[in-house]
Amino acid sequence: MSFFGLDCARRIELELERKLRANDREYNLSFKYATNAIKTSKYNLFTFLPLNLFEQFQRIANAYFLFLLVLQVIPQISSLSWFTTVVPLVLVLSVTAAKDATDDIVSSCLQCLHSFPQGEVRCEPPNNRLDRFTGTLTYTGQKYALDNEKILLRGCTLRNTEWCFGLVVFGGPETKLMQNCGKSTFKRTSIDRLMNVLVLCIFGFLAFMCTVLAIGNFFWELNEGSHFTAFLPRQDGNSAAFSAFLTFWSYVIILNTVVPISLYVSVEIIRLGNSFYIDWDRKMYYARSDTPAEARTTTLNEELGQIKYIFSDKTGTLTQNIMTFNKCSINGKCYGKIPCKMTFKRVDFSFNPLADPRFVFHDHSLVEAVKLETPEVHTFFRLLALCHTVMAEEKKEGELFYQAQSPDEGALVTAARNFGFVFRSRTPDSVSIVEMGQQRSYELLAILDFNNVRKRMSVIVRSPEGKLSLYCKGADTIVYERLHQSCSKLMDVTTEHLNFAGEGLRTLALAYKDLDEDYFTQWKQRHHEASTALDDRESKLDQLYEEIENDLLLLGATAIEDKLQDGVPQTIEQLAKADIKIWVLTGDKQETAENIGYACNLLREEMNEVFIISGNSPEDVQAELRSDVKSKSFSLETGHRRQAYALERSVELEFLRTACMCKSVICCRVTPLQKAQVVELVKKYKQVVTLAIGDGANDVSMIKAAHIGVGISGQEGMQAVLSSDYSFAQFCFLQRLLLVHGRWSYLRMCKFLRYFFYKNFTFTFVHFWYAFFCGFSAQTVYDQWFITLYNLVYTALPVLGMSLFDQDVNDVWSFQHPQLYIPGHLNLYFSKKAFFKCALHSCYSSLVLFFIPYAAMQDTVRGDGKDVADYQSFALLTQTCLLFAVSIQLGLEMSYWTAVNTIFVLGSLVMYFAVTFTMYSNGMFLMLPSAFPFIGTARNSLNQPNIWLTILLTSLLCVLPVVTFRFLLIQLCPTINDKVQSKLFYTLFFTLVRQAKATPPPPPRRARIRRTSSRRSGYAFSHAQGYGDLVTSGRFLRRPAVSRSSGFAHTGRTGFSPMGRSAGYSPTGRPQNARVSDVEATSLQMYRTITDPAL
16 A cells, blocks of 8 residues: 555556546546645644654653653652753754754645647556556547557656647656655664663663662651651551552652653764764765765764675776777677787877767777778678667767767767767668768668667668668677577687676677568568557567567677776775675676676685586575585675576575675676665675665665665766765775764764763662662652753763764774774674673762762761751762763763863863852742752852862772773773774874874785686676667657768867766766866865864
């Protein structure tokens, strides 16, 4: 059921066919179809307050404090004023409500279409299938077939046309886009999940303490209570048991601080601050595309410090996704291979005025072959100039700008253009090219479009001389199956050349055939019938394509290079040192992925061997997986079909076991669904934190499945970025995101939680010990105003300062010692064990904080002989000792002192004394005697030397065991953090400050290793289905091409830009191919900067 309502869902289930008439509103309204309005916000002006409060009180802590507020209005139970709970609760609810209101952006959509000629449409009911649409259009008595190519989906933009006729078929929640917009998975960190468990444990412990004190009250009433009835008379009928019952609830109110209400708000503030650090980090800013890093969520920062598995796409993530024509094989001869010890000048294409000046090629023999008019070479480049769906834009004579659906196609057409076969323009039924300076127009008769099953595309054209030809390009394994038997020898030679894949290049095979006119006329008629069929249209077209694409003649093969991004090998090496497992999930062939693996240090020569799964059935795959992989230096590789077998329920555990024993894993030819399945498999059985990183729409499912999704804003558009939790422009920024920001965020959050629980438990346990000395009467040991302001004012800013600015080491040392990241995998900084250690520490501190002041105040007199051993003086002394003890403990927790931290800590102590002397003054008592009863206590107690000696002694006794324990731990069992911090300390101590802050020398760069593989196929083509029909339909045309001569006139700059799925994105609006002037990496004009040199 969708979130649009039960009635809508039921109606969609019952609707079998949709009927619409253009310009007939009464007829269309009779079916009560959904309007075009959608609602994506949770609140409106009237529902915000009740809905938001309802959601907030679903949190256990908030509901608990609301319950306490109810108890506090009962006089027989509460010994605290109502404001001690109301003030913190209102503050927490207000801050959270403001954050929710900011996040909830109200959006709506309204579209208006002009008149459409009279016609009737019958089509399928609303559904979420984006890849198909079935319907018919009846217009002027004729019926036309409607398919997916005739539908403009909501959210799409119509380009290259000034007007069109349209009819809204699905509106609002019934659009295919909204049908696919399910509720996003709410990602929660492992610390959040642990916190829920700990809060339940705290509730149980609170109930235990209140029960103990209630039982104590019961026995005290039986044994001692009768002695006090003279001045504390009992109400009629109140027994000891009833008194114990009331005492239980009274202590529930008093000890409520054991469950900190401000914890959740503080956590959100810390996460928000740490996310700003990512946004402001100039070292993660990519000047070339003007792209800063962006934290698209504020709830997962500390999870970045616990990543154990990274799942990465290859193309566009590890590589640049900018394709360059590198090599080719034509009629058995290989072009583009340059001997290692020889240097060649780049080919001079000045003979071709329409050449792209940025195209680089070094093999001069290919240019000579073109100039000699070698037939096979000319046919080769003619195929590249004709067999594609690229669109050319020529605003001025000679200024060509290519718009390609994939960068592969753009690279191939650009190569043909530079070698003298220039694609100039196209119409729905023709393609115009310039062949060696001669303008020629080919009649475009059919496009046999590419899809992931066919793995090839073909065009059928008629030359100006009337010759019919079919040109085909595609995966070598697919094309070879359709070759004429006379090509067997050439196929063997080309197969050897296809070892391009062993160098990490992306390969395509090229073939052609001449067609008989009579046969093609008959085939064209059958093609028209199949394309207009309503039933089984796709399979009928596939059969016709298979029929005509046979007995092809092999021309050769192309090799395109997709270069690695800068810093990828170093990043992978650093992450491996941090004990992070990296799995590459790619759609490329095994050979291409394997050699990219060697180039980026994912695979290394010291590995024993590459363990490849090659079984052709689930049984074979399982048998291979069960073979013992005794060495951990193996790499595992799987293919598409084997991956499907490996993910079956009966085999998945074996696959996971084997994969986890290997240092690296590469899954080749995997679908988007299989990428997500691999991530889910690791999440399910390994119970570790996972991260997925990709740049394209095919990575969205993987990004959403992982605990943390990272999007690369590159050539593939913004789909991955919009679905991600964090985004940036280069893969190399991932190491800074994890090893610096992630580790700091995790460390800060863990320190915050440990200290927060320590200070609140210590505060609360003092009440517990005091109960044994006040007859279990539920009297508070502190002043009520101190109870109210303790978490909100006195201790709030110091702990936030530590949680926002603390660093154990700076970013440079974090890169030098990636092993510092390992404790996050093991949950060493905060876990159940660490929580109980914190509770024991708090128990000890509370004993010191209660009994030392208690003993110091007993039978104590002032210097003038007056007694100071009263309740109010004891309360002031105890709370002052508490505040000093927790402040000193905070100082011991901090590793990185800044001016802000110092101001927060000292300022909080100054604030305490200022507020205390103000509230305990005569003026406040005279204004509100019942609210400020501690008149004169501060000035009468804090002027006594023995009071300050008690404060000093108490603070030392609280801190001394902690210092001793930490000293012994560092000496006897130092952690990696202790070792690095000691090294940093000695470096700072024995060297100049300037030398200590200098960036350490970079690690030695590993030589790039090129591998030669016996596998021949490196097919990888990012082209998508559907562009063939778009080209032949003419819907892309906006105006006729400008008139031009047939010569090589060149008047301006030319370029190529991808579009569609591979469309590049530039925040500055510049085209992707535009030359960008050198920009300093620190010139972040539109983003704030921070002064901390570590960032």
